[in-house]
Amino acid sequence: MLVIQTLGLDRSKSGVRLSLASTAGASDIQHPTRMQGDGPSITAAIETIRSGSNETELFCAHTSHVLIGEKAAEGGVGELLNYICRSPELRISVPMYIVRGATAGECVLSVGDERHGICDALDAVDGDIRLRGDGRITSAAEIAQDLSRRGSALVRAVRCIPSAERPQEDAAGGASQEQELKTVAADGYAVLAGDALAAFIDRENAVGVALLTGSAGLCELPVKDRNGRTLTLTLTDGSSRLRPVWDEEGALVGLEVDVRAAAILSESGEGLGEDYEQSLTALLEQELSARIAAVLTLERQLGADFLGLEERLSRTESARIDAMNEPFEEALEDLRFQVSVSGQLTHTGDLREDLT
């Protein structure tokens, strides 16, 4: 029996291409197992893999990640969500990722080496997302909820990248593996409209999503200071407040977004002073405004409320939102966004001023 922990889904000529992976066992002689098979449906593809493997059973009850290839996501994820909800084995709280710029199969089959596989890499991605404050893990249940509630949803995106780990060198000093190691890293969000992939939100703009959907925490913001030097501000805290703007006829014409953010200075290249601190605060505000505006612009372009703005506005202005003449998604097209960020540099580390 093989315990499957990662399930990757792509489209193939015959219908569905499924890639499955298990993690390595506790003993050194057990390696991660990677398998792939095609079929007209997900169930048929699992059966193809089962019949073509040496395993008596593929045990999917402990599947901890589901990957969807970019092309497959463009065709819609509804079939997969239905499968997960119907399956007596899979959990609907399973985290789902869309692979940016590649197929799920490429990720499942090529990530890792003989000791580590895609399961370990995705565990690391989960940990990374939990530690950072610029996003959240999206589960199948949350995606299904958002799709049925507002017709669009955010899904975490990952990208297959070269690993920072280097292959172990053999005794002669040469690399033991010719091939470059690969891993996966969180790479912003994918936006589903209907149930199909409509756009991606880049990693740097994920903080905009976090701020607009609630609150943001720890994340790095590399910025250029007034001297053109690159320095890093680390956002430690941030929250937003939305205020709708109504015209005289009661139509929603705009949205004011007030953001409060606090950051610390992690790296700098100039002696610190009050004047310089003020310029850094301005940089923080400018940077966050740009990232929030980018996300809001995408929401307007797609005409899909993937951020759940309508729900947030309904909490304070439910009567007026309910009385809107057109659906919120249609109103988005003409909506004016005004973003104002109030930033604060809380501390600059233990250095009073730069040493050199």
Place this chain on the structure above:
Amino acid sequence: MRKQDLSAPELRALGAVLLLAPVMRLYPARTAALAGQAAWLSPLLALPVLLVYGWLLRYLLAGRLPGEDAPALLRRALGERAGGAAAFVIGLFFLFYAAFTLRSGAQRFITTIFPQAKPTPFVLSMGALAALAAAGPIRALGRCGKVILPLLLLALGFVLLAALPSVRVDNLLPLRPRDALSALRGTSPSIDAVALVLFVSLFLSMPEEPGRFAAGAGWIALLCLQLSLLGIALVGNFGAELTASLQRPFFYLVRNLVFFQDVERVEALVVALWVFPDFLLVSCSLFACARCLSAVLKRPERPLAALGGAAAALLGCFLGRSAGSYTALSERIVPLVGMSLALLLPLCLLLGRWRKKI
């Protein structure tokens, strides 16, 4: 109190266990579909209606003679023939309900754990066990309910507690004025479930000293609170839309839970625990069926209960064989018939009062 009767606390404990079978099948998804985000509020709004129903039954039963059971009271209220016919119809409903409960218990096992299994083995084995229990004294079922209730409440409490951290408050709040109407619409599954339990309980045993109304009212309030907490956990985790789409959201919730960061996939254990409410509900339905039919056919109750068990098991094998027919039975026919009969009883007794027969 007659030797074969249950005390009021025993009856309440038994009723609380019986409720857990139809509740997990019907209440969360239907309430979420009707009430949306306000689903958790619906059971609390159902409370006044259920209290009135409980009070009405108590008021009407006050006129019964010592040792008189529900079928005998019906015959006295409506006359021998009409009362006998009413008792016969109710008896047949209990037989059908036992068969359906056997089938729905099997369906739960199939959809949550054994997707390739057929319902027959589950239906037949549970039918045989329930027939044996129903042919025995009702006090054995009462004691069984008293023993099992803490176990089930402990399991339910653990699940709800473990589900609490993942509740999304925006799935539950804020509630807007228009949600009040939805919440009111969503009261029907709670009323169905609790009223049916009250109705079944009356045919099991009617304690001579039922105690103060406050005790019964408190018990109904606790049942409603339990349903509300269940609604908070389910709608809070899955949202109203997804909860309404799932067949058995409670068991999906259990499947998702991880206890102490290590223990997971405990749904088989919890699904297995729900065998007890099924067992007691089938046994009690068979017992009530035998009691009703015995009053009409003038035959002893125990053989009738055993025969009823065999008939229910056989019927259960043929009920809801396709997914569509099972859904129609589970979501429309059974609640509708159950509710109609739960209303028929007080109507019959009111008629008896009007005729000054009781």
